[in-house]
Amino acid sequence: MALTTAPNPTPPARSSARTPAKARGSGRMRHGEGLAGYVFLSPWLIGLMAITAIPMLLSLYLSFTNYDILTDLSDVEWVGLANYERMFTADPSYWHSVQVTLSFALIAVPLKLAAALGVALLLNRAWRGVGLFRGLFYLPSLLGGSVALAIVWVSMFNRDGAFNSLLSLFGIEGKPWVNDPGWALETLMVLAIWQFGAPMVIFLAGLKQVPTELYEAASVDGAGRIRQFVSVTLPMLSPVIFFNLVLETINGFQGFTAAFVLSNGTGGPVDATLMYTLNLYITGFTELDMGYASAMAWVFLIAIALITALFFSTGRFWVHYSDGDGN
Amino acid sequence: MVAQTPTLPRRGAVTGRRRGTRRQVGRLLLLIAILAVVLYPLFWMVGTSFKSQEEIVNNIGLLPREFTPGNFSDGWGNFDVSFGRFFVNSTVVSLLTVVGNAVSCLLAAYAFARLRFRLRGFWFAIMIGTLLLPGHVLIVPQYILFQKTQMVGAAWPYLPLVVPQFLATEAFFVFLMVQFMRGIPRELDEAAKIDGASSYGIFRHVILPLSRPALVTTAIFSFIWTWNDFFRQLVYLSDLEDYTVPVALTLFIDSTSQSAVGPMFAMSLLSLLPVFLFFIAFQRMLVEGINTSGLKG
Numbered sequence: 001m002a003l004t005t006a007p008n009p010t011p012p013a014r015s016s017a018r019t020p021a022k023a024r025g026s027g028r029m030r031h032g033e034g035l036a037g038y039v040f041l042s043p044w045l046i047g048l049m050a051i052t053a054i055p056m057l058l059s060l061y062l063s064f065t066n067y068d069i070l071t072d073l074s075d076v077e078w079v080g081l082a083n084y085e086r087m088f089t090a091d092p093s094y095w096h097s098v099q100v101t102l103s104f105a106l107i108a109v110p111l112k113l114a115a116a117l118g119v120a121l122l123l124n125r126a127w128r129g130v131g132l133f134r135g136l137f138y139l140p141s142l143l144g145g146s147v148a149l150a151i152v153w154v155s156m157f158n159r160d161g162a163f164n165s166l167l168s169l170f171g172i173e174g175k176p177w178v179n180d181p182g183w184a185l186e187t188l189m190v191l192a193i194w195q196f197g198a199p200m201v202i203f204l205a206g207l208k209q210v211p212t213e214l215y216e217a218a219s220v221d222g223a224g225r226i227r228q229f230v231s232v233t234l235p236m237l238s239p240v241i242f243f244n245l246v247l248e249t250i251n252g253f254q255g256f257t258a259a260f261v262l263s264n265g266t267g268g269p270v271d272a273t274l275m276y277t278l279n280l281y282i283t284g285f286t287e288l289d290m291g292y293a294s295a296m297a298w299v300f301l302i303a304i305a306l307i308t309a310l311f312f313s314t315g316r317f318w319v320h321y322s323d324g325d326g327n
Numbered sequence: 328m329v330a331q332t333p334t335l336p337r338r339g340a341v342t343g344r345r346r347g348t349r350r351q352v353g354r355l356l357l358l359i360a361i362l363a364v365v366l367y368p369l370f371w372m373v374g375t376s377f378k379s380q381e382e383i384v385n386n387i388g389l390l391p392r393e394f395t396p397g398n399f400s401d402g403w404g405n406f407d408v409s410f411g412r413f414f415v416n417s418t419v420v421s422l423l424t425v426v427g428n429a430v431s432c433l434l435a436a437y438a439f440a441r442l443r444f445r446l447r448g449f450w451f452a453i454m455i456g457t458l459l460l461p462g463h464v465l466i467v468p469q470y471i472l473f474q475k476t477q478m479v480g481a482a483w484p485y486l487p488l489v490v491p492q493f494l495a496t497e498a499f500f501v502f503l504m505v506q507f508m509r510g511i512p513r514e515l516d517e518a519a520k521i522d523g524a525s526s527y528g529i530f531r532h533v534i535l536p537l538s539r540p541a542l543v544t545t546a547i548f549s550f551i552w553t554w555n556d557f558f559r560q561l562v563y564l565s566d567l568e569d570y571t572v573p574v575a576l577t578l579f580i581d582s583t584s585q586s587a588v589g590p591m592f593a594m595s596l597l598s599l600l601p602v603f604l605f606f607i608a609f610q611r612m613l614v615e616g617i618n619t620s621g622l623k624g
Contacts, residue, residue, distance in 0.1 A: 036488055036526035037444025044435035044454070044501065047494025052457060055468035069474065091598065122358055127351075135610040142602055142613070146555040147573035148595035151580070152372045153565060162371045165387035194365065202612055254461050257557045264580050277463040277558075285562060297464045302517065303366045306459060
């Protein structure tokens with residue numbers, strides 16, 4: 001903020017000249033502001049229509065067709081609910097991908113948030129050098145989504161990787177974890193958990209808001225550290241936990257890059273890393289079955305909307321908002 | 328934990344303080360241990376980038392016995408198109424995204440934060456709704472539309488990657504800027520208005536200069552996210568010479584020959600370098616900028 005010099009754009013002479021017109025102009029001004037609003041909003045509005053709304057409608061339509069990119073849009077064949085029927089009744093690999101995605105999110109997200117909260121508690125007090133720690137713990141969140149890091153990760157859990165070297169120090173013989181259908185997804189979960197820095201930063205912001213008087217009061221009442229954590233920290237932090245939970249779950253469902261890199265775009269070994277979005281990509285862009293992929297996209301969208309709604313409806317029971325700021 | 332214990336406890340106060348410092352030392356050691364685990368993969372990547380093929384298999388240590396910078400030149404020229412080209416392509420896409428996001432999101436945010444117009448609440452609710460809209464859901468119809476408008480595989484193939492960014496489709500940045508502008512005192516607008524400034528004048532002379540911190544945050548995250556983005560670049564780029572760095576890196580996985588591990592690591596390391604430099608330069612801002620917006624990166 002120190003950089004911002006107070007703007008002092010218009011010379012006073014001009015304003016005095018304009019004064020008589022002011023009263024008359026105020027009505028016109030409001031009208032002008034309404035117009036200006038739409039002028040400033042126009043890029044966003046065009047984007048909303050062309051990049052979001054029209055594609056959504058197109059995708060809804062295509063989900064009832066057998067469209068592939070090679071035929072002309074006018075020759076598309078309407079197939080009714082066939083894509084949805086196929087998805088729910090005749091496509092085992094679809095259900096497998098649902099299962100993979102759910103187990104990924106159900107395991108990785110809670111562990112990631114637990115790690116984030118744990119480290120945030122350790123970093124909560126201010127001391128010299130704490131900023132450096134915060135930054136370094138945050139670093140994986142900046143790098144972790146990249147192809148480069150996914151490559152490193154896969155190599156790390158491969159036969160000659162660092163993880164097996166570590167195990168060998170303890171006399172345990174490892175295996176190529178990324179090629180093992182029973183373990184490949186777990187290595188991706190570890191990669192997700194490794195990026196706990198982003199939710200950690202949000203937890204730290206939340207912890208700063210907890211009034212110290214509450215701890216003092218609890219301490220006077222004889223509450224130990226664990227009791228203080230359960231009775232003060234957790235309830236006071238529940239809005240932030242809720243926020244992180246919603247965001248990380250939605251992100252977790254969309255994991256694509258690492259699964260693509262690990263399986264070279266196939267979802268292997270034996271579909272173990274066939275995340276929903278990877279399955280969608282393969283269906284739409286490798287098999288060119290874009291009608292079916294559109295149906296998958298819509299089910300995905302509805303599922304995410306339902307899960308978010310579920311979070312918000314249960315949130316009432318466990319999210320504690322300190323006195324009445326209402327949202 | 329500290330090993331040596333047997334200093335005699337003297338007074339209550341002293342032991343209390345000593346227990347306090349001991350706890351602090353314990354906490355610090357615990358943090359360092361966790362940090363070592365967290366940073367290990369990064370150190371391992373750096374070390375492996377400089378190892379020869381033989382050492383990659385045999386030397387489990389972090390550091391190479393013999394530095395092998397050849398991995399970098401091998402990786403650079405590993406494909407028919409040099410990695411320099413891929414870096415240029417990634418830079419072009421990322422910088423255009425930065426400009427597009429900064430301009431278009433700032434305009435939209437100004438409208439939402441400051442101007443009164445019909446249906447503002449409605450549009451704002453829609454914008455918030457698109458915040459949670461997963462990008463993967465729209466990739467198929469977007470691809471079709473870009474293909475039908477001849478933008479996929481055009482002479483300059485990055486239009487499908489860049490055009491949406493000039494149309495404020497990153498709702499996250501719009502929201503971030505709206506939140507920021509709400510913190511700018513309205514008295515400044517009023518003063519400018521009395522001085523005869525139009526909506527555009529207020530935007531140009533009040534909001535724009537004061538929004539610099541939000542613009543910087545947007546620029547940095549736009550760059551990093553686009554630099555790391557893979558999904559859309561994978562979908563839209565098909566010619567080798569148009570590839571961006573992430574798409575090019577996946578070629579190493581295709582060529583499964585073991586000999587490419589060193590070069591693959593070297594190029595992966597290089598590709599993370601810009602992000603890492605941003606991290607060093609803006610560390611505080613990256614961690615706190617997202618903090619203040621109450622949202623995550």
